[in-house]
Amino acid sequence: MAKVLMKGNEAIGEAAIRAGCVHFFGYPITPQSEVPEYLAKRLPEVGGRFVQAESEVAASNMIYGAAGVGMRVLTTSSSPGISLMAEALSYIAACELPVVLVNIMRAGPGLGGILPSQGDYLQATKGTAHGDFDLIVLAPDSVQEAVRLVISAFELAEKYRNPVMVIGDGMIGQMMEPVEFPDEVKGPPLDPGDWALTGCAGREKRIINSLYLDPDFADRHNRKLKAKFERIREAEQRWEAYNCDGPCDLLVVSFGMMSRICKTAIEELKAEGFKIGLFRPITLKPYPYEALRKAADKAKRIISIEMNMGQMIEDVKLAALGTKPIDFFGMAGGLVPSPDDVVAALRDSLKKAGAGGKAR
Amino acid sequence: MASTEVLMAGFGGQGMLLSGKLLAHAAMTLGKQVSWLPSYGPEMRGGTANVTVCVSDKPVGSPYITRPTALLVMNQPSLEKFGSRVREGGLIVINSSLIPIKSDRADCKVLYVDAAELARKAGTARAANLVMLGCYVGWSDIVERESVVKEIEEEFSSKAKFIPANVAAYEAGYEAGLKLRGGA
Numbered sequence: 001m002a003k004v005l006m007k008g009n010e011a012i013g014e015a016a017i018r019a020g021c022v023h024f025f026g027y028p029i030t031p032q033s034e035v036p037e038y039l040a041k042r043l044p045e046v047g048g049r050f051v052q053a054e055s056e057v058a059a060s061n062m063i064y065g066a067a068g069v070g071m072r073v074l075t076t077s078s079s080p081g082i083s084l085m086a087e088a089l090s091y092i093a094a095c096e097l098p099v100v101l102v103n104i105m106r107a108g109p110g111l112g113g114i115l116p117s118q119g120d121y122l123q124a125t126k127g128t129a130h131g132d133f134d135l136i137v138l139a140p141d142s143v144q145e146a147v148r149l150v151i152s153a154f155e156l157a158e159k160y161r162n163p164v165m166v167i168g169d170g171m172i173g174q175m176m177e178p179v180e181f182p183d184e185v186k187g188p189p190l191d192p193g194d195w196a197l198t199g200c201a202g203r204e205k206r207i208i209n210s211l212y213l214d215p216d217f218a219d220r221h222n223r224k225l226k227a228k229f230e231r232i233r234e235a236e237q238r239w240e241a242y243n244c245d246g247p248c249d250l251l252v253v254s255f256g257m258m259s260r261i262c263k264t265a266i267e268e269l270k271a272e273g274f275k276i277g278l279f280r281p282i283t284l285k286p287y288p289y290e291a292l293r294k295a296a297d298k299a300k301r302i303i304s305i306e307m308n309m310g311q312m313i314e315d316v317k318l319a320a321l322g323t324k325p326i327d328f329f330g331m332a333g334g335l336v337p338s339p340d341d342v343v344a345a346l347r348d349s350l351k352k353a354g355a356g357g358k359a360r
Numbered sequence: 361m362a363s364t365e366v367l368m369a370g371f372g373g374q375g376m377l378l379s380g381k382l383l384a385h386a387a388m389t390l391g392k393q394v395s396w397l398p399s400y401g402p403e404m405r406g407g408t409a410n411v412t413v414c415v416s417d418k419p420v421g422s423p424y425i426t427r428p429t430a431l432l433v434m435n436q437p438s439l440e441k442f443g444s445r446v447r448e449g450g451l452i453v454i455n456s457s458l459i460p461i462k463s464d465r466a467d468c469k470v471l472y473v474d475a476a477e478l479a480r481k482a483g484t485a486r487a488a489n490l491v492m493l494g495c496y497v498g499w500s501d502i503v504e505r506e507s508v509v510k511e512i513e514e515e516f517s518s519k520a521k522f523i524p525a526n527v528a529a530y531e532a533g534y535e536a537g538l539k540l541r542g543g544a
Contacts, residue, residue, distance in 0.1 A: 005385045005396070031400060115401055175423055176381065176396035178388045257423075264421035334401075338426040 003178040008143045008168065009034035011179050012076065012102055013042060015150035020186030021072040021100070022048025025062035027055055027081060030114040031170035032104035035076040056081040060088035060101075067097035068208045070196030072154060076102040078170075079120050080111055086129035089163055093133035093225070094210035098157035098190065100150065102166045104173040107334035115334025116170035118256060121311035124167050125285045132222050134229040136164040136236065137285040139256045143177035149282070151182070158190050160232055167284065169307060171257045171336065229286070237291065238282040242266075244295045248277040249355035250346060251299035251324075253292065253316050255281050258307050258337070265342035273358030274350055284312070292319035301353035303327040305342060307335075327352070362417060364502055365425040368492075369410035369442055370434025370455075375489030379432070380411035382515060383493060386507040387415040395423035408437055415502060430500070432492050434475070436461060453496050455488060471499060471540050478532040483525030490526055494533025499541050505534055 006014070013035045016024070024039045036052065043050040053059035059075050066073040077085060082103045092099055105120045107113040124137045136156050140146040146168060153164040192198050197206055212218035240259075243266065244251070254262045259280040266276045279295045281288050296302055302324050304313040310328045317326060329345035331337050337345075350357070366383065368376040377398055384396040398411045412428065414420045430451040433439045436459045439452075446452055448467045457476030473495045475488035482491075490512065497508055509527055516523045 003388060005381070005388055005394070170400070171397060171424065174398055174400045176384060177420075177423075178394060260420075261422040261424055267421065336424050338424060339422050340426060 001181050001183050003180050005176050006143060006179050007034055007174065007176050008146055009104065009173040010038040011143050011147050012150055012166070012173075013038035014181060015147040016074045016100070016154070017042060017046055017048070018181050018185055019072070019151045019154040020190075021074050021154060022046055023066050023071045023073045024048070024075065025051045025053050025059045025066065025073070026075045026077065027053050027059050029078045029081045031106055031116070031173045032076050032078045032102070034173065035102065035104075056084035057088070060085035063099045063101070064088050064092050064095075064097065067092065067099045068095070068197050070190060070192035070198055072098075072158075072190045074100050074102070076104065078104050078106045079108050079117070082120065082123070089135070090129035090131050090133060091210050092163050093135070094131065094221075095208045096161040096195070096225075097163070097208070098154075098161050099163045100153045100157050100166065101163065102150070102168070105167065105169050107332065113334045114170065116257070116307060116336055117332060117334060118169055118258060118307040118311070119332060120167065121284065121306065121308060122314075124165055125287070125315070133225055134162075134232070135285060136160070136162060136232060137283065138164065138166045139282060139284050140166065140168055140172065141256055141259050141280065143172065143175065144179045146172060147179055147181060156236065160228060161195070162228065162232070167256070169257050233286040236283060237286050237288040239288040239291050240278075240280040240282060241291070241295055242278040242280065243275070244277040244279065244298065246275070246298065248275040248299045249301070249353055250274070250349050251277045251279060251296055251302045252305055252346070253279045253281075253302060253312070254305045255284060255312065258305060261337060261339055262305055262342055264339040265346055268339065268343055269346055269350075269357075274346075274355060276346060281312075287315045287319070289315070289319040292316065293321070296320045296324050299324060300355065301325050301327065301349055303329060303345065303349045305337070305345065306330045307337070308332050325352070364415045364430065364500075365428040366413045366415070366430045366432065366496070367410060367425065367428040367442055367445075368413065368432045369408060369438035370489070372407055372409040374409070374434045375486070376432070376434055376492075377409055377411045378515070379489045379493040380413045382508055382511040383497075383503065384413045384415070386503040386511050390503055390507060392416065393418060393420050395420045397423040408435075408441070410438065410442070430496065432496055433459065434489065434492065435459065439463065451496075451500065453492055453499070455492060457488065471495060471537070473533065473536055475533065478536065479529045482528035482532045484522070484529060487526050487529035490530040491533035491536070494530040494535075495537035495540070498534035498537025500537075
């Protein structure tokens with residue numbers, strides 16, 4: 001298929017259709033409302049179903065139900081809306097149902113603002129909701145990668161029967177970039193296996209439920225979920241290492257759109273003789289700790305750059321295990337660090353690293 | 361051309377987001393790497409609206425640009441807000457129909473275009489945004505002249521009666537840009 005110029009939000013909607021997902025339940029919220037807008041128009045054209053729920057709470061329980069009967073299903077929202085969906089996510093993870101959700105993050109906390117943010121990193125990767133469970137979290141840095149990762153999210157969700165979140169900031173939802181879609185459309189429905197509620201005539205009945213009053217059973221279930229995440233950790237880590245071939249003065253760790261702003265800043269400082277690497281986790285969960293550790297080994301110093309007040313830096317510290325000094329630079333509230341802001345932050349870190357660059 | 365970043369700004373409704381989309385799409389069709397990043401803040405409707413279009417031979421790094429190489433402004437608030445941010449040696453295109461002041465940037469090339477008047481003469485006063493785009497393309501050669509005409513035809517394909525005047529407005533801007541380049 002030829003390249004088209006498309007808004008990130010619309011491309012995410014189209015990617016879901018290409019992944020064979022024709023069921024969407026959601027509720028509008030800036031800056032992701034173009035996803036439901038696009039799917040409201042497109043899904044009837046492909047024989048799908050679009051439901052605008054009465055709230056995010058309802059939408060998240062609708063995807064719970066749809067996944068339970070073996071449907072490939074998507075919801076999308078933005079930060080405050082994702083918080084409202086958190087309870088259902090815990091239930092969905094407990095019941096091991098494959099759903100995909102997209103969070104196009106806006107500034108918080110609270111109702112916050114509509115401008116870009118990465119303030120939900122910790123929510124997505126650590127404390128999404130109550131109980132022991134793990135999401136798979138994917139963070140694209142372009143509209144094209146958003147398409148690739150949404151398609152990948154459905155594959156991962158079904159492979160592991162686990163909820164998968166694709167997380168981006170408002171910029172990636174609102175910007176247009178050239179994008180190519182795979183020609184092939186995956187046929188629904190997903191394989192209902194031995195778990196989906198498809199009508200029990202002629203077979204044993206199945207129950208999808210997350211109430212475990214027997215502690216021994218509940219303990220075994222928790223161990224099973226943890227073992228599953230260990231398999232995910234082994235097999236599914238993804239990252240990009242940019243300029244990380246040899247020793248470097250500084251290693252930048254950044255994800256999503258922020259990493260592209262960092263790349264521009266890194267290129268600018270390259271002209272002055274500074275060698276700066278960039279490590280970009282693509283799977284925020286499972287986090288690529290080992291790969292980051294290897295990249296960090298070649299650097300004098302590390303800086304985590306995020307559109308928040310310092311969230312991913314906790315994982316950067318876990319990766320580096322105290323071997324290197326780690327700086328932080330970030331902005332919040334909807335402010336996006338410009339390439340100039342990043343250059344200034346990198347200069348500070350380079351100075352602390354004792355890097356001279358070319359004599360000037 | 362290595363990399364060009366164009367900031368296009370005006371009141372919401374003046375059509376700069378559309379001009380940016382036409383430019384980005386034309387450049388993409390010509391095989392360039394592009395990005396189109398709009399302001400989508402609460403000030404957008406009726407307030408100022410702007411878009412940054414990056415056009416490059418290499419993958420676009422940051423689509424968020426605070427020091428563009430070119431600025432196209434439809435109204436005075438946009439010139440006052442963004443005029444100082446253009447890179448040294450850059451280009452500023454000013455809609456002189458609505459902006460009575462001059463740019464104070466001696467280190468940039470500044471073009472003044474009577475965009476509303478040229479659009480009116482072309483048959484639609486609402487196409488001042490396309491005069492501005494035409495002027496920029498005529499001056500800069502960032503994309504081929506015809507490629508934007510094709511984009512306008514495509515954009516208005518469901519409202520075909522608007523195509524001739526909008527193309528004429530773009531062409532009028534292009535000629536103005538070409539003439540200003542000749543005199544530079």
